[in-house]
Each structure stands twice: as C-alpha cells, then as structure tokens.
Amino acid sequence: MIRFEGVRVAFGDHVALHGLDLEIAEGEFCTLLGPSGCGKTTALRALAGFVEPTSGSVHVAGRDVTRVPSEQRGVGMVFQSYALFPSMTVRDNIAFGLSVQRVAKAEQRERVDRAAEQVGLRPEQLGRGVSELSGGQQQRVAIARALVLEPSILLLDEPLSNLDAKLRVQLRGELQRLQREVGITTVYVTHDQEEALALSDRIAVLSEGRLEQLGTPREIYEQPASAFVCDFVGEATRLTAAQREALAPGTLAGDLDAWVRPEHVALVETGGVEGIVREHAYRGAATLLELELAGDVLRVESTSGAAAQVSLGDVVRVELDAERVHRFPVAA
C-alpha cells in the first residue's frame, strides 16, 4: 500500500533521513516512533508530499507518487496544532475541503454529518465556533476534516500531544476504534512509546534518520533489535560487569552488553543477591525500586506486596530472569 524506497532527505548539510526503506500494508496502523529530531515528521511529510526526497521514491497503491502534488495523493493529514480556522463554525471547518472541491451543498451536509459522527462530535456541536470547544473536541474536528475527504491514507503527526494525560488516553482509544471501523491505512507519528505500543499494528522505530526496527508492539518490546530500541521503548538497565557477575555468575560473561527490564528482576525471600533500596515509588499496581546492587543502580518493578512495604535503606534480595536479558554489542 505504502512503500518508502531508499528515501533520503537532506536539508543543506543535515541529513534528516538516510535512505528509508519501509512498507506499510493496506488498512494497517503503523507508527513512526523515535526521539525528537529522528526524522519521523520528515518521513510523514515526504509521504504527504510536503517534502521532496533528495533521492529514493515513495509509492502509494503501486504508484510512484514521489513527484505527485500533495493534493493528488489521497492523503489526509492531522497535526498536533489542529490548524483549524478559529472564526468558522465546526461544520464549516469540517466542510472546508469539500467547499474547495465545489461539492454540492446537500452532499457536503451529509458527509460532514457522517464524519462528525465517526469522531464522536454531537450534532449540536456542529453549529458552534471552534474556539468554544475544548482541545480534545478541536482535535476531533481536525480528524473529521481529514476524514470527510475520504482519503485512502490518514497521516497523524503527534495529534494528542497538546491534550492532558487522561484525555490523551481516552482519545487514543477512540482513535483506534475509529481506525478499525473505517479501516483506513494510518501512519501515526509520536515520540511517546506508550502511545505507540497501545495504538499500533506495527511500529517503525527511528533513530538519527535511520530505521532501527520494524515490528509489532510485542516484537519491539520483547525482542528489541538494538540497545537503542531496548532503552527507548520501555525501561531497561544496562548491567555493569560487576552486576552481571553478581546476578548471573558466568552466564552473562563476554563482550556483549546486557540489558534488563525492571519487571524481569524479582524480589525473593531467600537466595538471590542483596541490594539496598535507594528509591522507591508506589504506583498502585506495581512498585518501582531503585536498588544499589554491586555498586550501581538496578531498577526493579515488582507487583509483590513486599515491594510495596520497603523503606529507604532496606536490604532486599533479588533474582534475575536471565532468559529475559537482552544482549547487544557495546555502543560505540
């Protein structure tokens, strides 16, 4: 459905994308995930037709669209900033693209009503000025405005980042439901790994203009392909040589680094290795501990009642699930 083939984008001396190869299937929800500056927005803009690749090509539904103007690519785009017309009503904002295309008024009404319903806007909200709406509602208007044009691809650039945490989680659920109902191929850009894990069929993790890994949320989390992915998606501690020897004598030797996620270290009553509690944070379902173990910090996430009751300075015993340790070459 969508294919990036060796897409390279340079701005002067700065290379934002180093030959991106990526295929996204029809109907898929694919997220481009990475830290600020990794090139995810540039990739989205190259797909939308706002940025022309220095080399390489972009294909949509088997057609090379690299030099096709944005408005002829069948993409709808939603931005973090909503980019609505503040003095216009909700209905006129959603209908804007249809008016530009000179779609008949009766059809405009029908299509706006349908798009508004899809995104959960109530009919009485359509006559209001957009500036009267909350951030979450404004973002629904922005999504409806994209959907009403019936694009074959929906592009979303950090659409939830201006919203407060609770609304973000709520809208993210709605967005997922909407995408499944409409079945539209969606490319979503975010730096928020939790959002990416929750929403996506597949995630493309980018770092410094390069694709680090492409996979389902579980693959990305459970089988990270590099130390970067392991560290960026979820939490992980890189064990020092002394920690490796203490926690898994002999088995974690060698030149490779060893990374472990906090939930793969368990508190035990007997056996294991001693650590001193230096920080603890009760999170309801689990407790996060920072232990001093073999001279360095080790983060532990435990759902046990014992973990919820520790105090600073306590000595606890932990055991490592050595099967869940990720090994990567030492970073240069």
Ligand SMILES: Nc1ncnc2c1ncn2[C@@H]1O[C@H](COP(=O)(O)OP(=O)(O)OP(=O)(O)O)[C@@H](O)[C@H]1O
């Ligand atoms: N029009 C431009 N001119 C010059 N440099 C640019 C331009 N657009 C992006 N860049 C640079 O290219 C790199 C990638 O930018 P991009 O916006 O794709 O990153 P991003 O991963 O989306 O980050 P963010 O989340 O901060 O938007 C950055 O270093 C950025 O400064």
